[in-house]
Amino acid sequence: MGINVQFSDVTYKVVMKGMTTSEEKDILKGITGCVSPGEVLALMGPSGSGKTSLLSLLGGRITHHPTVGGSITYNDQPYSKFLKSRIGFVTQDDVLFPHLTVKETLTYAARLRLPNTLTQEQKEQRALDVIYELGLERCQDTMIGGSFVRGVSGGERKRVCIGNEIIINPSLLLLDEPTSGLDSTTALRIVQMLQHIAEAGKTVVTTIHQPSSRLFHKFDKLILLGKGSLIYFGKASEAMSYFQYIGCSPLITMNPAEFLLDLANGNINDVSVPSELEDKVQMGNLSEAETRNGKPSPALVQEYLVEAYETRVAEIEKKKLLVPIPLDEELKSKVLCSKRQWGASWCEQFSILFLRGFKERRHDYFSWLRITQVLSTAVILGLLWWQSDAKNPKGMQDQAGLLFFIAVFWGFFPVFTAIFTFPQERAMLNKERATDMYRLSAYFVARTTSDLPLDLILPVLFLLVVYFMAGLRLSAGPFLLSILTVFLCIVAAQGLGLAIGATLMDLKRATTLASVTVMTFMLAGGFFVKRVPIFISWIRYISFNYHTYKLLLKVQYDEEVTPMINGIRIDSGSTEVVALIAMVFGYRLLAYFSLRWMNVS
CATH class of the missing domain: 3.40.50.300 (P-loop containing nucleotide triphosphate hydrolases)
Incomplete structure (x- = not known):
């Protein structure tokens, strides 16, 4: 009705x-x-x-x-x-994910928004019905597209936006x-479609x-x-x-x-x-x-x-x-109901958003530009530290410099990638949360974990090149531990980027703050300054560069033989692991509460 x-x-x-x-x-x-x-x-x-x-x-x-x-x-x-x-609300701006196809976009909307009394097959069938209703069957497997991605036409984008709303059959x-x-012809088609929707009693x-x-x-x-x-x-x-x-x-x-x-x-x-x-x-x-x-x-x-x-x-x-006006008594009583009605359970929301996020961002992660950037840096490092020898103090000093650069590179890179996450998706988050499409917690956990499988691939490629070219410790244990250490650094650094982006929601201010923070963490990372004044020495303990550098040294060199390398004491490494794990969760909690505050305000 x-x-x-x-x-x-x-x-x-x-x-x-x-x-x-x-x-x-x-x-x-x-x-x-x-x-x-x-x-x-x-x-x-x-x-x-x-x-x-x-x-x-x-x-x-x-x-x-x-x-x-x-x-x-x-x-x-x-x-x-x-x-x-x-209520369906179509905003003036076409807020859509550019790398998803028309069919994927409407299917995810159906799975999240339609009542949980329907099966997944019924929801997917509703998405197909809307595609045919809007005349989008010709482009259903075409990517939506955006500023840098070719996709559907302007009229088709607008119909996809309308499809996102009429999929719930709004009153x-x-x-x-x-x-x-x-x-004018496309505009007329859109208005005629609105007429048909109204004629159906809407x-x-x-x-x-x-x-x-x-x-x-x-x-x-x-x-x-x-x-x-x-x-x-x-x-x-x-x-x-x-x-x-x-x-x-x-x-x-x-x-x-x-x-x-x-x-x-x-x-x-x-x-x-x-x-x-x-x-x-x-x-x-x-x-x-x-x-x-x-x-x-x-x-x-x-x-x-x-x-x-x-x-x-x-x-x-x-x-x-x-x-x-004569009213339907059942609907009248429902309108008084103030309880939110989610279309899917928390776990279902998480899995749908995880899959959607993975599909959307795999294109960015595996762009030729990004792969070239990582591999070319790895080759240059491998050539500069070609088959370095850690058996003498000078060679060990050189290797320590390489390990510090790895800690800085994989701390710097993820921070500035993660900063863009929430400011770029703010319009989408506001639009979808305004319709109670999903819980904020489900979105946040899915958004911050869907990148993790992608985050592991480039560091592995990077270390495969650098590790063997530079002649680091050649055995399976140290190599795997080096990968795990770099991965922990990436996830901690990402947390900082997410927290800065979510707190400020302004790219210029966020990148400025991140630049100053990352530079401070790098300088306090234990390589440039050995004797830091006591009143500022606390900074190194909140620097993921410092803890990553110490762990990489621990992995490469035996603590019994060399308890002190480049002015840094090698110990069990448990303190560094705990510190990095605390950063992984601490920064993300800060990001989540910043998003929650933004949503409430």
């Missing part, structure tokens, strides 16, 4: 913070309207008129905000968490400018910037906004008659949408001037700010349109909202 949405006197303000003072800005000023199942409501208006803000309020994206006023009801009930599973579908950036609300005349006539209802105020609400087919009735008629043949947007902007160049405004201009009662070249100013025109709507139409529409 569809959802009847009614909103009355909706207001919304935001606080604009300046250098010294802050002021409240009105985004929406008393907006009233309604939309019923089977109808498509279009929200129109110039840029900055409040269309997206109103759509976000109707979709429950802005709730319990101190600057939101008025009432919004869904089948006569206020917004509740249950409604998240009944209410909200779309933010679904036709922006598309050619409620559809969409913002639209400047539709063609063909698109305009597809809408059932229209809300026209101007600077946050309501200029018109009613049937789209009656909009032109209403404005002619209040004295605003086009003087030339115009696209209705273009005419309405001109009015919302206060532009009446090719529009007849209402007699009331014309009288004011001729009588000379207006100030210079209220006239322009002998015509009313845009601000005065907007003021007239708002006033005309409030005096002639607003009260009639508000009375219509008071008429009770």
Whole structure:
């Protein structure tokens, strides 16, 4: 069953913070309207008129905000968490993973979002049904694509975004400018698809910037906004008659949408001037700010349109909202339910997100650029330390330098890779969490573990080249322990990158902080400075470079023969292992709580 949405006197303000003072800005000023199942409501208006803000309020994206006023009801009930599973929200930006195919994208969405009463096969069949419903069968095995990856066309991307939402068969579908950036034929196909969705008994609300005349006539209802105020609400087919009735008629043949947007902007160049405004201009009662070249100013025109709507139409529409609507009692009781309904258990969410993350990022991990970077560095190191001899003090000193470089390289590299993780996926995380697609903990654990199998491959290749070219200790035990030590360093360094990225969520600030931190850890790593002043010596104990370097020395050299190498005492290594494991979990906990705080705020 569809959802009847009614909103009355909706207001919304935001606080604009300046250098010294802050002021409240009105985004929406008393907006009233309604939309019923089977109808498509279009929200129109110039840029900055409040269309997206109103759509976000109707979709429950802005709730319990101190600057939101008025009432919004869904089948006569206020917004509740249950409604998240009944509302589809298509954002203006196409937030999709570029390396997944159309079929994979919709299948993962189905497995995560559809009720857990359905089997995996039923969920996958629903994804296929949506692909055919949206006409995407031709490109179902094509990657979505992005800035650096070729993929599907703009219209197909938009249909995939819509498919992500209609896959749950929502009662209410909200779309933010679904036709922006598309050619007129593709835009018409999208709007026709919205019509079909509405005809199936759903409620559809969409913002639209400047539709063609063909698109305009597809809408059932229209809300026209101007600077946050309501200029018109009613049937789209009656909009032109209403404005002619209040004295605003086009003087030339115009696209209705273009005419309405001109009015919302206060532009009446090719529009007849209402007699009331014309009288004011001729009588000379207006100030210079209220006239322009002998015509009313845009601000005065907007003021007239708002006033005309409030005096002639607003009260009639508000009375219509008071008429009770027959409701499905079962749905009415469910709307009152505030319990979240997850589409999959925690373990299922983890396994789905793990697999999705692995498929998405394997392309980045095994790009020729990354492999070339690691292997070329390994070959250069192998040539510089070619068959070094650790039997004499000078050779051992040289090898210690190589081991320190390995500790620094595999500490530096993962930090700056991991920093990008959460800032780059922030839009996706916000979008998916807003629909209760999965638990944050399931996402976090899956996101931070799906990289681990990939993280082991390049270090093994690196060490296979360096280890034997440089003539390090040739036996299976030390080689495997060296790999494990480097892997532990990588995971600890990744934790630091994740924590910095999640805490700051700004790439410029995050990379600056990471540069300073990694440089400090490197300098305190035990190779450059042997006698560190006691007041700053504590830094080496929180440096993963220091602990990795000590472990690599321990693996290569027997502590009984050489208890001190390059100024560093060789001991059992248990302290270093414990320290690195503590960093692995400690930094990740910090990253998780930073994400949790971001989500709450």
